[in-house]
Structures are given as C-alpha cells and as structure tokens.
Amino acid sequence: MSRKKGGAQADPRWTYRIEPAPGDLRIVQALIITGTPPYRRGELSSSRALTDWLRRWGLLSPGSELTPADVEQAASVRSGLEALVRANRGPAPAPEMVELLDRAAVAAPRRTRFAADGSARVEPVDGGLTGALARLFRIVALAHRDDHWRRLKLCSREGCGAAFYDFSTGVTGKWCSRRCGNRGSSRTYRERRKRHLARTRGDRRSR
Numbered sequence: 388m389s390r391k392k393g394g395a396q397a398d399p400r401w402t403y404r405i406e407p408a409p410g411d412l413r414i415v416q417a418l419i420i421t422g423t424p425p426y427r428r429g430e431l432s433s434s435r436a437l438t439d440w441l442r443r444w445g446l447l448s449p450g451s452e453l454t455p456a457d458v459e460q461a462a463s464v465r466s467g468l469e470a471l472v473r474a475n476r477g478p479a480p481a482p483e484m485v486e487l488l489d490r491a492a493v494a495a496p497r498r499t500r501f502a503a504d505g506s507a508r509v510e511p512v513d514g515g516l517t518g519a520l521a522r523l524f525r526i527v528a529l530a531h532r533d534d535h536w537r538r539l540k541l542c543s544r545e546g547c548g549a550a551f552y553d554f555s556t557g558v559t560g561k562w563c564s565r566r567c568g569n570r571g572s573s574r575t576y577r578e579r580r581k582r583h584l585a586r587t588r589g590d591r592r593s594r
Contacts, residue, residue: 408552419550446519457516495521
C-alpha cells in the first residue's frame with residue numbers, strides 16, 4: 388500500500404487490506420469496517436472489546452468504563468454513519484438514521500478550552516462513550532467542512548461493502564481495493580455475457 392495516499396504502513400492501528408482515509412477520518416472508516424462481514428472481528432461484541440477499540444484509536448478518556456448499553460449505542464451510531472456513507476453513492480439516508488445520529492450528537496456536547504499559552508482546543512464535556520462519540524462526531528463535522536466526507540464510500544462488490552476513501556480525481560471509485568475491483572468487474576462481465584447469450588438464443592428461435 389502507498390504511504391502517499393493514506394499512510395497505511397505508517398499507522399500500526401490500521402490492519403485492513405484497504406487504503407485508509409487521510410488523517411482522523413480513517414477512524415470513522417475503521418468503525419464502519421468493523422461491521423463489514425469480510426473484516427468483522429468482534430470489536431463491538433462486548434464492553435471490553437469496545438473499550439479496547441476506542442482506546443486504540445484515542446477516542447476514550449483514561450479510566451472510562453463502558454457497559455453493555457454502551458455497546459448497543461456504539462453499534463447504532465455505526466449503523467447511522469454507514470447509512471450516511473452509503474448515501475454518498477445513492478439516495479439520501481433514511482430519516483430515522485439521521486435522527487439517531489442527531490440525538491447521539493446532541494447528547495455528546497463539546498466545549499472550548501484555553502491553555503496557558505493561549506492556544507484553544509475543543510474537547511468533550513463528558514467521559515465514557517459520550518466523550519468518545521463527541522470526538523468521533525467532530526471528525527465527521529470536519530470532514531464535511533473540508534469536503535472529504537463525500538469521498539468516503541461503501542464498496543460496490545456484493546459480499547463486501549467495506550468503507551473506503553475514494554482518492555480518484557473525479558470521485559468515481561466503486562471498489563475498496565483492487566481485489567474487489569477485479570472480482571466485481573469479472574462478475575459484471577459474466578452477467579453481461581450471460582444476457583448477451585440469452586438474447587442471441589432468443590433471436591435464433593424467432594427466425
């Protein structure tokens with residue numbers, strides 16, 4: 388994988404065969420990937436697993452303890468974000484998905500703090516999962532502001548659907564990796580050839 392695009396080799400947290408999105412947007416990408424069948428490893432299967440995942444990505448405050456209810460909430464947020472990303476290549480997300488994310492964002496407030504040197508930073512008001520989601524939603528907001536969000540998509544290959552960042556100039560990418568692209572193209576070719584043969588046989592019968 389190329390360091391130039393996403394820096395996969397430079398980020399030890401990234402363990403997927405997909406080019407990571409630039410900067411912190413890869414955290415959102417990674418969260419969505421945890422729900423994708425080819426890459427599902429049980430990251431959100433328990434409070435312990437979720438704690439480990441959030442800490443690995445720097446989203447969880449030290450000393451935070453999560454509960455089974457937090458696991459359910461995290462999975463719901465993942466589904467909502469997946470719906471938003473799917474909308475980058477299709478129709479608008481379902482209203483209930485948007486409402487779900489909006490409620491979660493309202494419940495995860497942030498505040499601006501100033502350091503002794505006068506620099507400012509935005510940080511979550513609360514700890515635990517609420518604080519982690521506040522950090523996550525800030526990444527989403529910044530991606531929209533910087534026009535990166537529209538490049539986050541879901542792989543078109545049936546059976547995959549992993550989140551990927553479209554680095555193409557025209558934002559026309561469809562596959563998360565070359566491997567999926569080859570499989571998807573082969574499938575499309577077979578289906579096109581099958582339809583062509585069916586039409587040919589039909590034409591012969593009608594003569």
